Every structure is written in structure tokens, then in C-alpha cells.
Amino acid sequence: MTYIWNFQDVFNNWYALAIGAAGTLRLFVVCLVLGMGLGLVIALGKRSKNRPIRWLATAFVEFFRNTPVLVQILWFYYALPIIAPIEIGPFLAAILGISLNSAAYSAEIYRGGIQSIEPGQWEAARAIGMNGLQTLRRVILPQAIRRIIPALTNRGVEIFKMTTLASVVAYVELLQQGKLIASLSYNPLEVYTVIAAIFLIILYPIVRLTYALERHLARSD
């Protein structure tokens, strides 16, 4: 028996998928910015001279790196309102779960990047009178980030795909909309094929863009 592919019902529901794609992109952008921004803060926290700050940063990384994102999203959605008087929607629960997890991972990437810069770079910057923050901003991070762009790109791609986990709390994104269409038209094979294709079509150009960025930053070599 051969399966007869029929994409008609999927394309008839293109509008629902477009809404889903918009939801996916919105979640992705917020989680990318928060995850990678907070990751840098955590990485600096792990390098702090202040022991409690260092301890907190380490605890954060270990906690969020070693628990599943799916469980975190569910926990923020269902459990947080019970222990704290805050009701959060699916969007916020997904943001918290994905961003905090990504922050923990990217913190380790930043830390590795910062550590890979020769001590002489710190010394040279300090020797012309820069303070710690200026040294980091002007000398260390520009070099470190250049080295970790491939790793950060991986993380970004991972974040994009993690957005599908938000469907577990019924956040309207691509997978959630796909499930909906599939359950109405009984065509899961076509729906999920199209969804996978949409992910590929959006992600691939973004990854190509980071390659171009890498080349641009390598021009001083």
C-alpha cells in the first residue's frame, strides 16, 4: 500500500500556520535576547571576586542546566502560581523556561571564551589605565565573542527549536498550530512535514548569516 500525500488541508490552513510562525518567532527573539544576555551576566558572576555572587551564579547554572526545559516550562506554568501569588500565561512560562535554560548553557560558553583570552590582553588594557569593565567591553569580549560565535550559533539554533516545547502549555506557535490542524484534518504526516520544512527554511538563512558574521570578524587575522 502506498501512502498518498495530500497537502491540500495543510495549505488551506496556511493562515493558522502563519500565526503559529509569528508566535514561534516572537518567542525565539525574546528567549534569544534574554538567554544570551543573562548568560553573559551569569558568566561574569562566575568570575566575580565576591564569593556569594560566584556561588549564586554556579548554583544557577547547575540548576537550570541539569533540569529538563519541558519540566521547567510546566513548572513555571502550573507550580509557580501555587507557591507564589503570580499567575503567568503560557508565553511567560515558555520565556522563563527557555531563557533561563539557555542562559545557563550560554554562561558556560561565555566563560570558556573569556578564559581563552591570554592574560597579557588584560594586562595590556589595564596598563593603559582601563578599569575592569572597560577592559572587558573593549578588549576581552570582542575577542572572546569572535571565538565563541560557532558555539553561540548552536545555542541560538537550539533555542529556536526549543520554542516547540511551549506547545505543552498551549502557547500558540508552529507546533501547537500544527497539532490543531492535524487533529482537525487527520493528516499528521503532511502537517509535521510542512512544520519541519518551515523550521529549516527560517533557520538556514539565519545560520548562513552567522557564518558571514564570523568571516567579517575574522578580517583582522
Place this chain on the structure above:
Amino acid sequence: MNAPVLRLSGFGKHFGSLRVFSDIDLDVMPGDRIAILGASGSGKSTLLRCINVLETPSEGSLELDGDVVGQPSRSGDMRFSERELCALRQRVGMVFQQFNLFPHMTVAGNVAEGLKTVRGVPAQKAQERAVTELQRVGLADKADTFPSRLSGGQKQRVAIARALAMDPEILLFDEPTSALDPALVGEVLGVIEQLATEGRTMLLVTHEIGFAYHFATRILFLAEGGIYESGTPDDVLKNPKRPLTQQFLAEHRRFQF
């Protein structure tokens, strides 16, 4: 009588129980050129690095133009505030053995960086000043090049220009030619010599004894955790009085021709 630009008294550094040097008293007068010599491990680089606190000194006092910098601490090393350090390092420039240029900035960018970021000089003016300093070391044509394209000697000359751009009162050189091919040593020493004729105050840690003899107004020979012998180049290098200095110089002359 002039006042010293830099005064060290009872200056010392130890790492835990390991004493690198102690009780160093030194007055550096404007225009002094001091070459610091000594066997490896004698603490000469550490002394230099303690002067601009890349290494935190343990005890004693450090005065720049009569201003005391840093505070003694009962436990461990001396204490310096971030502000004090940034101010001190702008007044005391440093040139490293490994150059330590910023690889992601152009040559002019390296030289202008301190002016822009630390002094808040507008980019255009900082760039002009950078080119002026690069002219001084003979590299104005390399302004827009990245450091990876330069030879070791050129890198070190850029590093010197980077230090000069901050108008330091004192320049510290930490074995500036030790990482260079012998053929490239001359161009760097030439720049340092030229700075000498401008009357700059400099401290130089080096293994180039011949250069030290011609360059320095004063030689410090470090041994046994302190200044073992000091004086004019003629005194210390031609007529050393103490045994370790004599031994050190004899060792250096062994393969001369």
C-alpha cells in the same frame, strides 16, 4: 634639587612565604634611565610589574610625584582602589615582552584606544594623536593594518607608541626585546634610544647588557632579594665590586668575541 618622580621605600613582594624581594628603596629622578639587571628569578620583572601594580606589591610605599599610592594592609598584599590603579597606570606606561597588542584593533586603533576609552578623547582626535605617535616609531604607514600583519619588531614599536600616547611620566620596559629575532632587536632598541634623547624617564629590565651600558644613567643589579649593587654603568658593568655581580657579568662575557 628636583623631587623624585617615583619613590619606593621599603618596597617588597612575596608570594605567600616565597620572598621575591624586600626592602627596596629607590628614587627615580626626572630623566633617569634605569636598567635593571639580574639573573633569571632575581625578581627584576616582578619589581617592574609591582611599580604599576600589575603585580600587587606586599609592603612598603610607592610615591608618584610625592603622592602616596596604595595602602599597607596587615594581612597579605597592599591595597589599591580601582581609581588609584587607573590613575597610576596612566602615569606609568608599560611595554611588555610579548607586546600584547589588541589583535582585533588596527595599529592606530591600538594606539588610540587608551585615549578614547580611558581619557574620553573624541575618536577623530585620538586617531590623529595615534598617527603622530606612530610617526615617532616609524610606523605611520601601518596605521590601518592589523597587528597580525606586522613583524615582532614592528609590533613592539606599536606597543611603545601605545604607551606613549597616554603621555606617561615614566615608561617601564619589561624585557622588550627578549621575544624578538636577533635581527629585529635593533629597531626596537633604536626607538628606546631615541626616547632617551628626548629625556624621558624610563626603567628597563633587559638581558641586553651592551644596550644597558649605553642607555642607562644608572644600573640596578638585583640579587639575593634586593638591590645587590647599583651605580653608573661604568661602576657596575666595568668595575663591579661585589661577587655576584662579577659572576653574572663574567657569565655574560663568556661567549663574546
